[in-house]
Amino acid sequence: MNLTSKTQDGVLVLTPDTARIDAAGAVYFKEQFRAATDAFSGRVVMNLSGVNFMDSSGLGAIVSALKLLRGRKLELAGLTPVVAKVFKLTCMDQVFVIHADMASALAANDANAA
Amino acid sequence: MPTWPAHWPQMMPMQHNRSVKAQPAIGDLSAGPPVMRFQYETGKDCLGTVIENVSTAISETGLFSKQLCENAHVVVAEVINNIAEHSYQGKSGGPIQLSIDMSDNKIAVEALDFGMPMPQLAVPCGQRPNHAVPMASLPEGGFGWYLIHTLAPKPRYIRRGHTNILRFVVQDCDDHL
Numbered sequence: 001m002n003l004t005s006k007t008q009d010g011v012l013v014l015t016p017d018t019a020r021i022d023a024a025g026a027v028y029f030k031e032q033f034r035a036a037t038d039a040f041s042g043r044v045v046m047n048l049s050g051v052n053f054m055d056s057s058g059l060g061a062i063v064s065a066l067k068l069l070r071g072r073k074l075e076l077a078g079l080t081p082v083v084a085k086v087f088k089l090t091c092m093d094q095v096f097v098i099h100a101d102m103a104s105a106l107a108a109n110d111a112n113a114a
Numbered sequence: 115m116p117t118w119p120a121h122w123p124q125m126m127p128m129q130h131n132r133s134v135k136a137q138p139a140i141g142d143l144s145a146g147p148p149v150m151r152f153q154y155e156t157g158k159d160c161l162g163t164v165i166e167n168v169s170t171a172i173s174e175t176g177l178f179s180k181q182l183c184e185n186a187h188v189v190v191a192e193v194i195n196n197i198a199e200h201s202y203q204g205k206s207g208g209p210i211q212l213s214i215d216m217s218d219n220k221i222a223v224e225a226l227d228f229g230m231p232m233p234q235l236a237v238p239c240g241q242r243p244n245h246a247v248p249m250a251s252l253p254e255g256g257f258g259w260y261l262i263h264t265l266a267p268k269p270r271y272i273r274r275g276h277t278n279i280l281r282f283v284v285q286d287c288d289d290h291l
Contacts, residue, residue: 022161023195053165055191056257063254071249082184089264090257091245 001025003032009109012040013102015047021058029058033065044069045105049078054086063092073097077105148175148216156198156208164194168214175216179286185265186221186284192258193225193280201229201278221284223266228276237271237280240264 001018014036021029037044046062054062066074077099079087087093099105150171154160168190172183194210202208208229215222232238240263243253262269266282273279 020162020165022191023199024158024161053187053191055161055188055195056255056261057195059257060254063252067249067252067254081180082187085184086188086257086261089261090242095245095249095252 001029003029003036005036007040009106011043011045011106011109012037013045013047016051019051020053021051021061022053022055023057026057026061029061030064030068034068037069041072043075043109044072045075045077045099045102047077047102047105048083049080049101051083052080054083056086056090059086059090059092063095066096075099075105075108077102150214150216152212152214154194154210154212155206156202156210157206160198160210161191161194164212165191168212171214172216172221177216177219178221182221182284182286185286186223189262189265189282189284190223190225192262193223193282196258197225197227197229197278200232201227203230223282223284225278225280227278229278231273231278232271235271235273237269 001016001021004015004017006013014033016029018025046065062074062076073096075097076087078101079098084093087096087098099108152164152167152171154164165187169183169187172178172186178186190212194212197210198204198208208227211226213224213226215224238259240259240261241256242260242264243256245252247253262282264285266284269280269282271278271280
């Protein structure tokens with residue numbers, strides 16, 4: 001599993017190139033997240049619209065990614081139904097900033113800047 | 115579907131299921147079709163294969179709501195993860211048998227494995243990890259059993275000989291939360 005990163009409107013957009021975030025990819029995911037975000041101080045949005053399954057280890061990996069930002073927010077966009085369910089049931093939806101999709105995540109940029 | 119290697123422990127014959135019937139009824143596997151049975155080995159692609167098989171098997175019946183199907187995916191994935199990680203302690207090649215009984219408009223699941231018993235021969239409790247803590251203390255684990263207990267209340271565990279047997283019925287809704 002790879003985490004592709006690009007900067008769009010000053011926002012770092014990270015996109016896992018996998019349909020499933022689970023125990024198998026959790027450690028590598030964290031390493032890639034660290035590498036991608038280390039030298040970046042702006043908003044970080046993870047585009048999860050291509051991820052249709054996440055288990056508890058995958059959720060743990062996203063939480064550990066959040067901790068790597070040391071107090072900054074990790075924003076998530078485009079949660080598919082199973083992924084949204086896992087976040088909601090564990091109340092982790094209250095820990096992350098969650099956007100319906102990438103368009104609204106990027107639109108939130110203006111609101112933040114204002 | 116993988117074939118059951120001769121060197122693996124023998125599967126329970128059907129009589130086993132009938133003998134289980136005498137116990138408090140949950141996931142009665144002798145009730146007749148549609149019961150789907152899958153066999154797996156722990157390893158790299160195990161979870162992906164399970165999710166694909168289970169999701170196809172359940173949705174093909176056309177009997178269940180989208181929500182119930184999703185709940186089944188989540189619970190089965192956590193059960194398989196626990197077997198791989200704890201029962202077989204991360205070793206590859208551990209046999210798992212998954213039976214899914216879809217009669218009576220329910221999704222009842224039995225998962226068998228031949229690894230280590232559960233601690234205290236009991237299903238671990240499923241407290242929700244506390245999210246209302248400073249960021250550095252946020253839980254990164256402990257979600258698995260919580261998800262199982264929430265989406266498949268009162269799972270039953272039996273250790274019979276060298277076999278772990280876990281049975282549960284997947285809950286249709288999660289809006290009691």
